[in-house]
Amino acid sequence: MKFRNLSIRKKIIGIIISSSLLAIFFGFGVVITNDIRIFKEDMHDNALINAQLIGDYLVSPLVFEDKDGAEEMLARLKGMHTVDNGVLYDNKGLPFASFARNGKAIEAPLATNEIIGEFEGKFLNLYHPITFQNKRYGILYLRFSTALLHEKIQAYLVTMICLMVFLVIMSYFLASRFQRVISKPILELAQVTGRVSKGADYSIQVQKIGDDEIGDLYDGFNNMLKQIRLREAERDKAESELREREEVLRGILESTAEGILVVDVKGAVSHNNARFTEMWQMPQEGFKTDENTALIDHFMEKLIDPQEFLKKIKQLYDTTDESFDMIRLRDGSAFETFSCPLIKGGKAAGRVWNFRDMTAHIKSAEEMNRLRNVLKNMIDSMPSVLVGIDSEGRVTHWNREASRVTGLAQEKAQGNILSEVFPLLAVDMQRVRQAILSREVQRDAKVGSQVDGERRFSDITVYPLISDGVDGAVIRIDDVTERVRIEEIMVQSEKMFSVGGLAAGMAHEINNPLAGVLQNTQNALRRLSESSPVNDRVAEESGTTMECIKVFMDKRGILRMLDAVRDSGKRAAVIVDNMLSFSRKSESHFLLQSIPDLLDKTLDLASSDYNLKKNYDFRKIEILREYQPGLPMIYCEGSKIQQVILNLLKNAAQAMSESTEYSMKDGGAARPLIILRAKQEGEMLRVEVEDNGPGMPEAVRKRVFEPFFTTKGVGFGTGLGLSVSYFIITENHNGTMTLESMPGSGTKFVIRLPLERSTLA
Amino acid sequence: MLNSLKKNTIILLIMICVPNSAYADLLEYEIKAVFLERFTRFVEWPHMNQAENSLKNFVIGVIGENPYGGLLEEIYSEKKIKDRKVEIRYLEDVKESLSCHLVFISASKKHGLAQLLSFTEDKPILTVSDTKGFAERGVLINFFMDKRRVRFTINESAVRKSGLIMNYRLLEFAKIVKPVHGE
Secondary structure, three states: OOHHHOOHHHHHHHHHHHHHHHHHHHHHHHHHHHHHHHHHHHHHHHHHHHHHHHHHHHHHHHHOOOHHHHHHHHHHHHHOOOEEEEEEEEOOOOEEEEEEOOOOOOOOOOOOOOOEEEEEOOEEEEEEEEEEOOEEEEEEEEEEEOHHHHHHHHHHHHHHHHHHHHHHHHHHHHHHHHHHHHHHHHHHHHHHHHHHHHHOOOOOOOOOOOOOHHHHHHHHHHHHHHHHHHHHHHHHHHHHHHHHHHHHHHHHHHHOOOEEEEEOOOOOEEEEOHHHHHHHOOOOOOOOOOOHHHHHHHHHHHEOOHHHHHHHHHHHHOOOOOEEEEEEEOOOOEEEEEEEEEEEOOEEEEEEEEEEEOHHHHHHHHHHHHHHHHHHHHHHHOOOEEEEEEOOOEEEEEOHHHHHHHOOOHHHHOOOEHHHHOHHHHHHHHHHHHHHHHOOOEEEEEEEEEEOOEEEEEEEEEEEOOOOOOOEEEEEEEEOHHHHHHHHHHHHHHHHHHHHHHHHHHHHHHHHHHHHHHHHHHHHHHHHHOOOHHHHHHHHHHOOOHHHHHHHHHHHOHHHHHHHHHHHHHHHHHHHHHHHHOOOOOOOOOEEEOHHHHHHHHHHHHHOOHHHHHHOOHHHOEEEEEEOOOOOOEEEOHHHHHHHHHHHHHHHHHHHHHOHHHHHHOOOOOOOEEEEEEEEEOOEEEEEEEEOOOOOOHHHHHHOOOOOOOOOOEOOEOOOHHHHHHHHHHHHOOOEEEEEEOOOOOEEEEEEEEOOHHHOO | OHHHHHHHHHHHHHHHHOOHHHHHHHHHHHHHHHHHHHHHHOEEOOOOOOHHHHOOOEEEEEEOOOOOOOHHHHHHOOOOEOOEOEEEEEEOOHHHHHHOOEEEEOHHHHOOHHHHHHHHOOOOOEEEEOOOOHHHHOOOEEEEEEOOEEEEEEEHHHHHHHOOEEOHHHHHHOEEEOOOOOO
16 A cells, blocks of 8 residues: 555654654664674773783783793683683794683684784684883783673663664554644544535535644635635536537537548647548547548548648648648549638647538539530430520520521520520510510411521420529520421422312313314314315315305305314313323433533523513523532433423513512612522432512412413413423422512522432332 | 894793703803893883983992803893993992992892891892892892792882882782782
């Protein structure tokens, strides 16, 4: 048991006893050793005196060299009980006389010249020179037995030890008595202190006994308790506030989604929240505070680019900079790290690291990006123009088709007012606004527009965006030109086939009677007007002559009538023939032809056509030829194609010359113009015949290919020209024939002919 | 000096080596002669340093028949007593003893002894004899033979009377007659 853990009572007793023990031992030690020394010295002195005495008596025997006398003198040593042996030496060191108590002389030890007395074992050896009047005569050696001395010392020691034991016992007795004076008040105070600390009751006060230091201690203790009571109250208050604040702070620290790590200036962890441990998969037991390298190693293991991070840390730890960074981990996580110095009392006391797990964020951003790309690609892949606008009409989305159509890249279009970047829609802005306001889908089908001189149709659909509070709309523009055209062609061909079939059927039926009419009219004319042997004979037989009949016929105008019948019949035959051609399919006359050549030939033909000249001057019309060079030759029936083209040219010239409206409108300044175009279009060869005439209204345009439909005055046309042309192209050549026209903006006929013969069905 | 030392040494050697009887017979007087000087070691003469200055030498007187023959001269020719040269005088008259430190009274003076002693007894003269009964009669030191040992008797009262100071060591060693009992 250690001394400092002993009770005060035992301590005081211990101290007193050990002090008295020390004093007793030391004192007794000194006294005893001194006494023993004195005993020895006494003996030594006695021996010396004895030796001197004896020596004195021995002077004379030595002087007179009387050995017997010397022996006699030495014999006196018998009276000295301590003397054991004695030897007298003469001046030369030779034994002169001797004495032995037990009758047995000891072997004479070597003589010396000095007084020497020394204890040796059980004896005291003493050498004493014998001098007289400054002259030395010899040396006396005496051996004293120390038995008596030892007995004396023993008895002395026993007495002393008894005394010491008595003193120790006394001191213990006294110490245990007197220690109470000091220990009692202290023990009482200790007891009270124990009660105070056990019960935490600081209201206890102790009663002072005296005015000594312990009394002061009591006062101080009472005062201290009072102070503690006061301070404890304050401290409890402060502590609860602090704890509350700390809990709030800890709660904040733990509730954040960010991993927070606080390191001290040496880089060792001082704080971190649970989120940090979770994010970095820190070992459960954590790292010891001095293992900052282990922490960094742990980081290093997880990072994709640990060296970069390490470099950054080293740079940062030397400064008080803040840093904002993104680090990537091997497991695919990405942390946004923010680091700032921790300032305590105006000095950098470490560094705070915030780690925000951006993995999901980045993934979702990537996903969003991907989705956006997919959507953009999807939108871009659509053949429709898709334009997103906000409520103010500014472009927010712009797909590739929109770029293609407008020629404006998305970047340039974005943010601009829709009507500025998409003039086509300018007229429809009202509809767009209405869609946004009413939140209803607005559709506008087959909106026509002129693009590159071509009439195109679009379906415009405006979808209001109602998904997320933001007002806006998506405008979809579908180019339905082709569809419209096909629809028209379908309708046209349907109609044409039914009408054509009917007409052909009729022509066929009419053809026979008409043949009879023409045949018979021909015969009648021949028989009435020409002189032939048969006519002459029959006339003679009838009693007349052919001359007479001619005269009669002339006078009655019968021949003229018959001619008229014949002409009408012929005309009807042409019509019928045309009508019959509606259903005629023949490739018998197909040859490889160059369309530009055919076009040129037809132009030559047109300019020399009498009928044309008759009605208008073809030379006044400007002809433009726009042929694509290197066009392939195609299989077709040249005369038929020429017929179609000629027909179109005639119509155009006629339309331009006839229309006073047209002339007036342009103030006669505009020169009539016909453009002939030939170009390849996919697997078709496209031929266009365009004029800048008055154009035609929709109602006319839709019926223009119908047989017998004509805008010309009666007698000017049969209304079969375009029908025949149509059938030549569609039926005979398996092509298509369409027209585009708007009143006031000219007319354009488009013929498409297959390039390959195989495509002919 | 060297010679005397040699002689002393020889004598001592003889004393040690030769049995007592032999040297007692042969050298009795030689020993006695030597002893004379030894006695002086234990005796102090009053006024020796001042008054006796007149006597430059230590004077040994022999009164009566000289038993020493030439031994004394031989021994003391070079040997000094109390750092003085030794002078041997053969006294005819007792009065001559006044100038002597030591006087040897031979046996021949047996009869005139009382007269002689009456003259010397109160004077610082060391009287030595070798005749039985002389000490009792008042000679200070008297030799006697004890089993062939040369021994001597001292008349303590006479010594006291003479005014000489005799060392107790000598007294202790000698046989004492007429001791002085504590005054």
